[in-house]
Structure formats: structure tokens, C-alpha cells
Amino acid sequence: MTVKFLVGLILIFAYFIIVRYIIEEIISPHVIGTGNYFEGTHFTYYIFDNLHWASKPIITSTIIWLVINFIRTLQNEVQLNEEKKKAEIQFLKSQINPHFIFNTLNNIYSMVFTKSEQALPAIEKLSEIMRFTTYETQKEKIPIESELKYIESYIELEKIRNTKTIYIKLDLVEVKDKNQIIPPYLLLPFIENCIKHGVLDDVKNPVLFSIKSNSKKIIIETENHINNKLKDVHSGIGIANLKKRLKYYYPNKHIFKVKNDGIIFKSYLEIQL
Incomplete structure (x- = not known):
């Protein structure tokens, strides 16, 4: 159960980073002519920055899910x-x-x-x-x-x-x-x-x-x-x-x-x- 939970968190963060990258760094430059990050931003920085922004909604939703699941289990x-x-x-x-x-x-x-x-x-x-x-x-x-x-x-x-x-x-x-x-x-x-x-x-x-x-x-x-x-x-x-x-x-x-x-x-x- 713990392994599945950790794998799930990793996949959620990966999904968030990939989708945001596609929208902000691929689609946005073609539509509005600019992306969210400066040109030449290293991908490693992009990943850590997105981990920061993704942590709040993902952790909050995860806690809510855990509480609901615990109540249902009881x-x-x-x-x-x-x-x-x-x-x-x-x-x-x-x-x-x-x-x-x-x-x-x-x-x-x-x-x-x-x-x-x-x-x-x-x-x-x-x-x-x-x-x-x-x-x-x-x-x-x-x-x-x-x-x-x-x-x-x-x-x-x-x-x-x-x-x-x-x-x-x-x-x-x-x-x-x-x-x-x-x-x-x-x-x-x-x-x-x-x-x-x-x-x-x-x-x-x-x-x-x-x-x-x-x-x-x-x-x-x-x-x-x-x-x-x-x-x-x-x-x-x-x-x-x-x-x-x-x-x-x-x-x-x-x-x-x-x-x-x-x-x-x-x-x-x-x-x-």
C-alpha cells in the first residue's frame, strides 16, 4: 500500500510538470509568442520550480483523499x-x-x-x-x-x-x-x-x-x-x-x-x- 501511494505521488507530480511544460513552453510561445520562463532556463530548475508549485494542491488534495478514504474504511x-x-x-x-x-x-x-x-x-x-x-x-x-x-x-x-x-x-x-x-x-x-x-x-x-x-x-x-x-x-x-x-x-x-x-x-x- 505504501509503495503504491509513493508511486502515485510521483506520477501525479510528473503529470503536473509535463502538462504545465506543454502548455507554457510549447503551446503558449506559438499562441501568444512567449512562455512562462526565460529563454535558456535549465530543465532541472524547471522541474524543481514546478515541484514547489505542484506541492500545495497535490498535498492538499492527497490529505483530503486520505481522510475520506479513512472514513470510508472505518x-x-x-x-x-x-x-x-x-x-x-x-x-x-x-x-x-x-x-x-x-x-x-x-x-x-x-x-x-x-x-x-x-x-x-x-x-x-x-x-x-x-x-x-x-x-x-x-x-x-x-x-x-x-x-x-x-x-x-x-x-x-x-x-x-x-x-x-x-x-x-x-x-x-x-x-x-x-x-x-x-x-x-x-x-x-x-x-x-x-x-x-x-x-x-x-x-x-x-x-x-x-x-x-x-x-x-x-x-x-x-x-x-x-x-x-x-x-x-x-x-x-x-x-x-x-x-x-x-x-x-x-x-x-x-x-x-x-x-x-x-x-x-x-x-x-x-x-x-
Whole structure:
């Protein structure tokens, strides 16, 4: 790039000198009978003199071009980064949907195979969830109420497909504005993680899910006893995915902490709006 720039400058100066020489020392003497320089002026002096006169407009125009080119480069870089981030978000969303649907379909298949009465209600709940994943997740932001309803359907589906009674407390929901806009799949990873790795059938130690939301901040907290008998090869997808999306949607505006002592798992997310 530097070599091309220097070559360009040399060519511009050469072009200026040659064109001015043709006009002033060849065409002018034939048209008006005199040139711009005294007769006998050495060509070396002519070159240096023209370098002096050419330097101002050429350097000025070069600086203007460099500034414009720099601004365009920055704009292109910002646009490319934005497109890259959007592509990454779409990829992260695609990681969530197939994994959940795959697991759910496997469970519904088992219900149908065993002719369980819960098969049809499970399919109905899955249909509601599919509507959400088909339409709502295509949007950049959605009302918080939409995802809360989605979570309720998700939990109902878990209750249907589990043979034991599961205990999840959702009564700690304090949302002042149910139309508050959030990115889709902001809340689900917390519940999904609790269900996948928590003890669900202990009435004395239910899974706790708390969300407080107002115009200034959103606070989400969960707590569950860890089910050490469960082994899930996909255990890292939900939380790792959530961290990446938080960096995109709320850079330097969120606090995300987890605590795992081998018995109890706690998570805390605070988002500054």
C-alpha cells in the first residue's frame, strides 16, 4: 500500500510538470509568442520550480483523499462487524432451537410409544413453543411477556413429560412493564439450565426463578440443588451461548455471575437498561 501511494505521488507530480511544460513552453510561445520562463532556463530548475508549485494542491488534495478514504474504511469496518455480529447471533439462536426440540421430540416419541395419555397435551405444548421459536425469535427484540409465556409452556411441557412431580417456583416475578423489550431467549437459558441439571422432585428444595424488571434494570436469579446423577454432553451450550449474546446486546452493561459448590447452583444476571 505504501509503495503504491509513493508511486502515485510521483506520477501525479510528473503529470503536473509535463502538462504545465506543454502548455507554457510549447503551446503558449506559438499562441501568444512567449512562455512562462526565460529563454535558456535549465530543465532541472524547471522541474524543481514546478515541484514547489505542484506541492500545495497535490498535498492538499492527497490529505483530503486520505481522510475520506479513512472514513470510508472505518464505515465499512463498522458495517462488516455489525453484519458479523448479527450472523453470530443467528447462529447462536440456531444452537438453542434444534437442541431443545430434539430432546423434546425424543420424549414425546416415548410417550406415544407407551401410549401415554400425556402425549397429546405434550404435542400441544410443543406446538405453542414452536410458534414462539418460528415467529418471535426472528425478531431482534420482543416483549418480555412473550418469553415469560414461553417459559410457562416450557415448564408445563416438562411437567407433562416427567414421571415425577417437579417443583419450580415462578411466583417471584415482578415485571412492572410486560411490554418491556428484550432480546429473545434471554430468560429461557436460566430455566433450561435448572431443569437439565437440577433436582426437580424435591418439594422442600424447589427450583427458584426470580425476575425483577423496571425501566432501569432487569435482575434474574435462579437457585437449584444439583442433580449429580445427570450427565449431559450439551451442558455448556445454554450458559456459554447466553454469555456471548449478552456481550452483543448489553456490552459493559451487565453483570453475570454463577456459584457452584457442588451441591447448590446459583446464577445472577443484572442488566442496566
